[in-house]
Amino acid sequence: MSDKSQVALLNFFIFNSTYGDKEGEEHKKVLFYHPPSDNEDFQIRSVGLSEALIKFTETFNPSKACESMHTQKSRQLFYQPENDFWLVMTLSLPQGTKGKDTNPVVEYYEEDVQDNVYVAALKQSYKMFRLFMGTFNTILEKSGLPCLIQRLGHFFNRYIPTMRLNNCDILDSFNGIQFFPGIDKCAYLNVQSLINVLEETYPEILYTIFLYNDQLVWSGLEQGDMQTMYRYLSSSLLPAFHEEQLQGTSPNNQLHYGRFVTGPRSLQEATNFGKLPRVYVNTDVKNEECHVLVYTANSATVCLLIDATRQLDFPFYKKLDAFMGPRLTTLAGLIAERGGNKAVVTDPQFKFIYFNQMNLAQKSTIHSDPYRKATVTVGPDVLRMFSDISADLAKYCDCGETIIKTNYDSWVVGKRSDQREFYVFITQKSANLTEVHEEVKRLCQLHFGGIFFLD
Numbered sequence: 001m002s003d004k005s006q007v008a009l010l011n012f013f014i015f016n017s018t019y020g021d022k023e024g025e026e027h028k029k030v031l032f033y034h035p036p037s038d039n040e041d042f043q044i045r046s047v048g049l050s051e052a053l054i055k056f057t058e059t060f061n062p063s064k065a066c067e068s069m070h071t072q073k074s075r076q077l078f079y080q081p082e083n084d085f086w087l088v089m090t091l092s093l094p095q096g097t098k099g100k101d102t103n104p105v106v107e108y109y110e111e112d113v114q115d116n117v118y119v120a121a122l123k124q125s126y127k128m129f130r131l132f133m134g135t136f137n138t139i140l141e142k143s144g145l146p147c148l149i150q151r152l153g154h155f156f157n158r159y160i161p162t163m164r165l166n167n168c169d170i171l172d173s174f175n176g177i178q179f180f181p182g183i184d185k186c187a188y189l190n191v192q193s194l195i196n197v198l199e200e201t202y203p204e205i206l207y208t209i210f211l212y213n214d215q216l217v218w219s220g221l222e223q224g225d226m227q228t229m230y231r232y233l234s235s236s237l238l239p240a241f242h243e244e245q246l247q248g249t250s251p252n253n254q255l256h257y258g259r260f261v262t263g264p265r266s267l268q269e270a271t272n273f274g275k276l277p278r279v280y281v282n283t284d285v286k287n288e289e290c291h292v293l294v295y296t297a298n299s300a301t302v303c304l305l306i307d308a309t310r311q312l313d314f315p316f317y318k319k320l321d322a323f324m325g326p327r328l329t330t331l332a333g334l335i336a337e338r339g340g341n342k343a344v345v346t347d348p349q350f351k352f353i354y355f356n357q358m359n360l361a362q363k364s365t366i367h368s369d370p371y372r373k374a375t376v377t378v379g380p381d382v383l384r385m386f387s388d389i390s391a392d393l394a395k396y397c398d399c400g401e402t403i404i405k406t407n408y409d410s411w412v413v414g415k416r417s418d419q420r421e422f423y424v425f426i427t428q429k430s431a432n433l434t435e436v437h438e439e440v441k442r443l444c445q446l447h448f449g450g451i452f453f454l455d
Contacts, residue, residue: 003096004094004095004096004109004112005092005094005095005096006094006166007091007092007093007094007112007113007165007166007168008091008092008165009034009089009090009091009092009160009163009165010074010090010091010092011033011034011035011038011046011088011089011090012032012033012034012087012088012089012090012156012160013030013032013033013034013043013046013047013087013088014030014031014032014033014085014086014087014088014152014156015029015030015031015047015050015051015085015086015088016029016031016084016085016086017029017051017054017084017086018084026044026047026048027040027043027044029044029047029051030043030044030047031085031148031149031152032149032152032153032156033046034156034157034160046088046090047088050076050078050086050088051086053066053069054066054078054086065078065080066078067079067115067119068115068119070110072093072108072110073092073093073095073108074090074091074092074093075090075091075093075110075113075115075118076088076089076090076091077089077090077091077115077118077119077122078122079119079122079123079126081123081126081130081136082135082136082137083137085136087122087125087126089118089121089122091113091118091165093108093109093110093112093113094108094109094112094113095107095108095109096109111384112380112384114384114387114388114391115391116173116387116390116391116394117168117169117170117172117173117387118165118168118172120172120173120174120175121163121165121168121172124172124175124228124231125156125159125160125163127227127228127231128155128159128228128231128232129152129155129156129159130228130280130283131225131228131229131232131279131280131281132155132277132278132279132280133151133155133280134280134283134287134289135280135283135287136148138280138283138287139151162236169376169380169383169384169386169387170353170383170386170387170390170423171353171362171364171367173387173390174355174360174362174421175227175231175360176227176355176356176360176361176362177216177226177227177230177359177360177361177362178214178215178216178234178361178362178363179215179216179217179359179361180211180212180213180215180216180217181215182335182338183212183217183335183338184338186334186338187331187334187335187338188217188218190331190334191210191217191218191331191335192218194210194327194328194331195208195210195218195220195302198302198304198323198324201323202304202306202320204306204307204310205304205305205306206288206290206305206306206307207219207220207221207281207290207304207305208220208302208303208304208305209221209226209229209233209302209303209304209305210300210301210302210303211233211300211301211302211303212299212300212301212332212335213299214233214234214238214301216230221281221305222281222282223359223360225281225282226360227360229279229281229303233294233301233303237261237262237277237294238261238301241261241296257297257298257325257329257332258295258296258297258321258324258325258326258328258329259295259296259297260274260293260294260295260317260321261294261295261296261301262274262275262276262277262292262293262294263275263276263293263294263312263317264314264317267317267318267321270314271314273312273314273317276291276292276293276312277291277292278290278291278292278308279292279305281305288307289308290305290306290307290308291304291305291306291307291308291310291312292304292305293305293306293312293320295320295321295324295328296328297324297325297328297329297331297332298329298332298333298336299332299335299336300328300331300332300335302324302328349426349427349428350365350424350425350426350427350439350443351365351366351377351378351424351425352364352365352366352422352423352424352425352443352447353365353366353386353421353422353423354420354421354422354423354447355420355421356419356420356421357419357420357421358419358420363447365377366378366383366425378425381406382406382412382425385404385406385412386412386414386423389402389404389412389414389423390414390416390421390423393414393416393421394416397416398416398418398419399416399417399418400415400416401413401414401415401416401437401440402414402415403433403436403437409429410425410426410427410428410429411424411425411426411428411431411436412424412425412426413425413426413436413440415440415444422440422444424439424440424443426439426440
């Protein structure tokens with residue numbers, strides 16, 4: 001058998017089902033289409049087929065929109081983030097050939113593309129757009145359709161190449177947050193004190209986020225906004241900054257270790273303010289537009305969301321650096337001294353993933369680095385089994401447990417209880433079903449002793 005191909009993006013498009021109702025104006029439905037090399041007729045046919053399928057499936061279940069369509073060679077995924085707006089993504093299934101060289105047979109691996117994982121990736125693309133651009137309807141109301149089309153193209157033409165579709169797994173379906181586990185009460189109170197003083201001193205700060213080792217310690221954001229913001233910070237902004245630091249750049253001030261991640265990279269140049277991203281939060285209520293100003297010292301990072309109507313000048317940055325630098329440097333040292341460098345110690349026979357739907361907390365000993373750039377410590381078949389178990393448990397029960405013995409005598413266990421999910425890969429080949437169940441209970445008690453799991 002030949003090597004398998006990888007999952008590939010065939011197209012990604014956004015349309016509004018209420019546009020282009022008249023004959024000859026069908027192209028007006030298409031607001032964004034990738035790849036642009038597909039001609040207009042093909043784009044119109046793709047949108048028309050998706051729209052027809054969505055309307056047809058509504059007859060079976062009007063309360064739940066169609067999410068996926070399976071074919072022999074591809075998988076099409078649908079998401080309606082706002083009324084009448086649809087995001088559609090089409091993926092080619094991995095394939096390989098088997099049989100004799102003179103008469104090869106193409107085989108498609110549909111199990112490699114899991115709906116719950118890739119629908120989550122599609123939803124995440126909209127959430128990232130909403131974070132940086134606002135909602136579709138808000139843009140329409142304020143600036144009109146041409147502006148919406150322009151913003152869709154500006155954002156998604158840059159976002160799509162970063163989607164890493166071949167690396168998607170169960171963590172994408174969770175889209176959770178890694179909370180910092182090693183902080184004690186005294187250090188936590190110092191974090192809260194710093195944030196209170198900071199927001200009192202600078203009233204233009206609307207929300208504050210505090211991270212240590214790129215893991216969340218405290219946030220003033222609503223949970224849904226924090227989920228998307230954390231994804232941006234942990235997978236894009238902070239990794240790029242850390243790579244830049246490895247090149248040997250020095251901090252702004254030799255009196256402390258603080259420096260700006262966004263905004264001015266050097267306080268010696270009064271005219272160079274650097275890049276300052278803008279985001280939209282509370283889009284369902286206030287639709288607040290904010291500057292994203294990130295400041296770090298050692299392993300501590302503070303992300304400030306500042307009212308976008310406030311003009312940030314060079315004296316503001318100088319004053320904030322003088323205020324934050326010494327305090328954050330001292331606080332980072334305190335957290336490190338009081339357990340901030342503790343690592344999770346695990347038995348190499350056990351690898352686990354944990355997710356709490358209530359607070360979006362996520363832990364993984366399978367993904368060896370927080371940015372998920374390194375190779376995972378289990379095979380892709382194990383991650384697929386985790387995703388399948390998660391989808392089944394979410395569909396059929398609030399509490400339950402699934403135990404699978406693999407072909408190579410390892411064990412895969414999935415457990416769901418009270419909106420918490422726990423997945424374990426066990427390499428004890430000699431273990432039986434009872435012993436595996438007891439080991440899972442022991443692991444739950446060892447790593448999640450304060451969390452209630454139903455047996």
